[in-house]
Amino acid sequence: MRAVRAALVSDVPLGVFLSGGLDSTAITAVTRSVGGELNTFALGFERRGFDERDHAARAARALGTRHHTLTITPSLFLEGVRDLAPLIDEPLADPAWVPTFLLSRFARSHVKTVLVGEGADELFAGYPTYPGGALAARYARLPAAVRRAVAAAAPALGAPQGNTTVRYLLRRFLEEADRPAAARHRAWTGCVDAARLAALATPGGPLAAPPEPEPLPARSAIDALLALDLTGYLTDDLLPKLDRASMAASLEGRAPYLDHRLVEFACRLPVEHKVRGLATKRVLRRAVADLVPPPIRRRVKRGLTVPLAAWLAGPLLPFARATLERLDPRVIRPEAVRTLLDEHVACRRDNRRELWALIILQLWREGAGVA
Numbered sequence: 001m002r003a004v005r006a007a008l009v010s011d012v013p014l015g016v017f018l019s020g021g022l023d024s025t026a027i028t029a030v031t032r033s034v035g036g037e038l039n040t041f042a043l044g045f046e047r048r049g050f051d052e053r054d055h056a057a058r059a060a061r062a063l064g065t066r067h068h069t070l071t072i073t074p075s076l077f078l079e080g081v082r083d084l085a086p087l088i089d090e091p092l093a094d095p096a097w098v099p100t101f102l103l104s105r106f107a108r109s110h111v112k113t114v115l116v117g118e119g120a121d122e123l124f125a126g127y128p129t130y131p132g133g134a135l136a137a138r139y140a141r142l143p144a145a146v147r148r149a150v151a152a153a154a155p156a157l158g159a160p161q162g163n164t165t166v167r168y169l170l171r172r173f174l175e176e177a178d179r180p181a182a183a184r185h186r187a188w189t190g191c192v193d194a195a196r197l198a199a200l201a202t203p204g205g206p207l208a209a210p211p212e213p214e215p216l217p218a219r220s221a222i223d224a225l226l227a228l229d230l231t232g233y234l235t236d237d238l239l240p241k242l243d244r245a246s247m248a249a250s251l252e253g254r255a256p257y258l259d260h261r262l263v264e265f266a267c268r269l270p271v272e273h274k275v276r277g278l279a280t281k282r283v284l285r286r287a288v289a290d291l292v293p294p295p296i297r298r299r300v301k302r303g304l305t306v307p308l309a310a311w312l313a314g315p316l317l318p319f320a321r322a323t324l325e326r327l328d329p330r331v332i333r334p335e336a337v338r339t340l341l342d343e344h345v346a347c348r349r350d351n352r353r354e355l356w357a358l359i360i361l362q363l364w365r366e367g368a369g370v371a
Helices: 001-007 023-032 054-065 074-089 097-107 120-124 127-137 144-152 166-177 181-189 194-202 221-248 260-268 282-289 308-312 317-325 334-343 352-368
Strands: 014-017 040-043 066-071 113-114 251-252
Touching: 001 014, 001 023, 001 120, 001 260, 014 023, 014 097, 023 054, 023 120, 023 282, 040 054, 040 097, 040 221, 054 066, 066 097, 074 097, 074 221, 074 352, 097 221, 120 221, 120 260, 127 181, 144 166, 166 181, 166 282, 181 221, 194 352, 221 251, 282 352, 308 352, 317 334, 334 352
Parallel strands: 014 040, 014 113, 040 066, 113 251
Antiparallel strands: none
């Protein structure tokens, strides 16, 4: 509560990005407890499995906020990409950058500052990859022949287009489960792993495969993954995404969960207070039990995910194909890119992460004048 109060110190109108998940709803509830009218902002997609508008609206009604909703269509998403393209000073392949910018621009007509939920997952173990890491350790105890047979069956799961579907999570688990913990975790959360980059990069070209991440010293295996995300994923992806998206819309974003006192407290907590079995963010759920409605406290982590897999195979396919065809063959092998796109369109494999990373790479090179 003290972290939220500190973030509320402002002489300009202030609101909250409210997804209807635990993190943003807790911030909204504490903000409302301070008193006064509060604007909240949510986005959604007209595609099942990705749309959180109803959850956000229920949270807003329960907490009594003045709620605003933005629906992001493929055409609006593409408009956002084109508006952001000249501002890409380094490649940032997180597709959530675009809807975050669109929501920031939408909110800017009402407020000048927003509170956001970044940091809670990395501090309190909110991602499914943390219990996934624990499951992988148990999976490793199976005989190698059994693991190979199970992994070989992964392609039979198809190419599900929802980030949180059981089939998608199971296929991603099986594809990476036998790798070292840090490399596996990065593969689950990253866009292009070292092996795929090596297959895409033109031999002798400027792209080199990154080194495999090393585990950081920690009290437990999950603590090591939390440290990896806190010092890597959060600082190299989520916070730059938020800062660049909001600043591009002349909006200030503040993250109460990253108040240094709360960060220090969370890092000292034993991991069993954060995750046990498949239950994540246990201490945070208990801490806000009197503030957040039970259905929201019990919600499974979803996060801001874009229906990019379906869009790249459908309404965004012409844009994707045209952009990918402009890639410099001295940097990226054209035949490897065509294979990626063909596999994706035919639904043999969900290659949206790799395709989007290549699209952003090309837009960045064009903006930097090196294309």
